[in-house]
Amino acid sequence: MTSSAPDAPEVYPPSAEFAATANAGPELQAEADRDRLAFWDAQARRLDWATPWTEVLDWSDAPVAKWFVGGRLNVAFNCIDRHVLAGNGDRVAIHFEGEPGDSRDITYSELLAEVSRAANTFTDLGLVAGDRVAIYMPMIPEAIVTMLACARLGLTHSVVFAGFSATALRQRIDDAQAKLVVTVDGQWRRGQAAPLKPAVDEALAGETGDPGASSVQNVMIVKRTGADVDITDGRDLWWHDTVAKASAEHQAQPFDAEHPLFILYTSGTTGKPKGIIHTSGGYLTQASYTHHNVFDHKPGRDVYWCTADIGWVTGHSYIVYGPLSNGVTQVVYEGTPNSPDEHRHFQIIEKYGVTIYYTAPTLVRTFMKWGRGIPDAHDLSSIRLLGSVGEPINPEAWRWFRDVIGGGGVPIVDTWWQTETGAIMISPLPGITAAKPGSAMAPLPGISAKIVDDDAHELGAGGSGYLVLDQPWPSMLRGIWGDMDRYRDTYWSRYAEEGWYFAGDGAKYDEDGALWVLGRVDDVMNVSGHRISTSEVESALVGHPAIAEAAVVGAADETTGQGIVAFVILCEGMENTGELLVSELRTQVSTEISPIAKPRQITVVPELPKTRSGKIMRRLLRDVAEGRDLGDTSTLVDPKVFDAIRGH
Ligand code: 6R9
DSSP: OSSSSSOOOOBBBHHHHHHOOOOOOOOOHHHHHHHHHHHHHHHHSSSSSOOOEEEEEEOTTTSSSSETOOOEEOIIIIIHHHHIIIIIITTTEEEOOOOOEEEEEHHHHHHHHHHHHHHHHHHHOOTTTOOOEEEEOOOHHHHHHHHHHHHTTOEEEOOOTTSSSSHHHHHHHHHHTSSEEEOOOOETTTTTTEEEEHHHHHHTTTTTTTTSSSSSSEEEEOSSSOOOOOOOOTTEGGGGGGGGGSSSSSOOOETTTTTTTEEEEEOSSSSSSEEEEESSHHHHHHHHHHHHHHTTTTTTOOEEOOOOOTSSHIIIIIIIIHHHHHHHHEEESSSOOOOOTTTTTHHHHHHHHHHHHOOOHHHHHHHHHTHHHHTTTSOOOOOOOEEEESOOOHHHHHHHHIIIIITOOOOEEEOOOOOTTOOOOBBOOOOTSBBBBOOOOBBBHHHHHHHEEETOOOOOOOEEEEEEOOOOOTOOEEOOOOOOOHIHHHHHSSSTTTTOOOEEEEEEETTTEEEEEEEGGEEEEEETEEEEHHHHHHHHHHHHEEEEEEEEEEEEEEEEEEEEEEEEOTTTOOOOOHHHHHHHHHHHHHHTTOOOOSSSSSEEESSOOTTSOOOOOHHHHHHHTTOOOOOOTTTOOOTTTTHHHHHH
16 A cells, blocks of 8 residues: 555646746746845845845854845835735735634725724833734734734734643743733634633733733733633723724834844743744745745735644744735634534635635645545635645645645645744745655755755765755844854754754755655654654555554664654544554555564554644653653643543
8 A cells, every 4th residue: 555546646747827827937046046145135125125225144143144234124014004005905905714703804904004003002002112022812813913013113022822821921921021912801712712811810920929020011902702801900901992992093114124023932852942033124025025936926816825823933924924015815714624613614715715725734634534525515616726834744645635625736835944944945836846745845046955964964865864054044033032042052053164054854855856854853763773754654654544644753662772653543434453454554654665664563542642833742752652751741732632642
């Protein structure tokens, strides 16, 4: 059994029809090859600048970059005002779909008015450029409005995913010393109104129970579910009493290209989350450039939908900044894909005629598990491009995505990037790049990447090594908030001599020069001296018709160094045949990869432990596989998953 039909093509060349109108042409790569900095200089002109820059890149203080030195712009002006000024104020910016079924359309003129009101209110609260604002909100328009109001005033926002705990929120508020928290009374989750404001109260009370210990001066609350909330006088304010009543006129001031736009916390190898810093001009340039070319976005024609949450970098760059800078019309959906049932995403695609759909492999595999009968019940013919992000997409899911959701003929862009890179770095360009299922293909024009071994030697076809970025890029992180030593140490010390950025991912080039991202190097197993990627084994396992999802970890093994341990979920309606299934799966891995990649142990489980962003928590599975006590499970969606796994 292989992971695809024997006649499934290995390469999907771009269609001539798509290429004829594609935003990206072959000249992009040619221009970037000719002069990389001149290329970025030209891309920055996509934006409106109040003051032009004098130098494209100042790398003299590496690894801290300055892009578009001396240039000044307002990020929110670029995302809103300029579209209104160009006569597109009546274009819908956001088609909002609430989980309980409410919906509303927001035009660019309305967005401008609302962001201006919020900006005036934040100014009245005494906030000034450079202050930090924590945003702890579900996927509602006010969350986007708040981000843009911050950008407009030069306030640095720190969005904290609304699924995180009070402890995680407190940690992030303290680290950034935020003065304002914007939140909601409660959020809709699977048909239930779940309170959120109490978590803010708990966070601000802190361990000492002394609210004064926090840096926060005000809490702004948007009424979403109508839940009762405790109000702390002098600190807490309702959005509808303040923002809604403020003036809708606000003149945006330009800020330096290197003004910090946001901090976004991401987990590292140690316990303390890293506050990744992004700035304004370079970040917006690359977010805008990639959104335009990778998604082939045509303003006024496309209906775009990125299913991420604003709590993650994908929501920052591909819901807020990239798309809005390009005058997008986009869907924003509040809830989960199965509320009230598994048809929800497909109903939304049908309702708005979504043309570009950008999601994560884990959701594609979930759709596969639910069965194609669900998408097949809907007219999805509006879709003309699909995107994937967050983890390697296994070829099986890639083909299913293209065939079932994309109707068999649309390009898929498998986009590799990170919180740290700020924007897409490696991806096929639709209309130009022939795609291979599971491969992110090639660095985008203007981006340079290498695959190297421990000694910084570049690897040829077939050799798995470390992915490094050997040239600075405009949307690169500028540091870790409050810890520049950790910044240098985490990303720049591994190849200090060469001055390369160490991405933490394994990758290889195949014989055709296509780039395959193999997953985090901390997820790369070493079995008897062979380097095997967890995702390669997972991909093989989900190639078996009975398997919906798989997670693989390397567990300590006395003889082989590490042994491969797999946890698998069965597809709906599939029977667990016990030993028979396990032996089929071992054979499958053996024939697809190599006998050395055969899992030592395969366990059928009802669910896999995932972070709230949908990444499988391999560290915890490794603990289970090695019989250790579980450490911190606070970022898990459902810590009870482990009881189920251990019970098997
Ligand atoms: C955007 C985002 C970054 C890590 C990254 C890598 C994995 C993301 C991928 C991918 C293979 C892709 N990753 N996209 N792996 N193919 N297309 O996800 O940011 O949450 O910081 O995660 O995700 O391992 O290093 P972030």
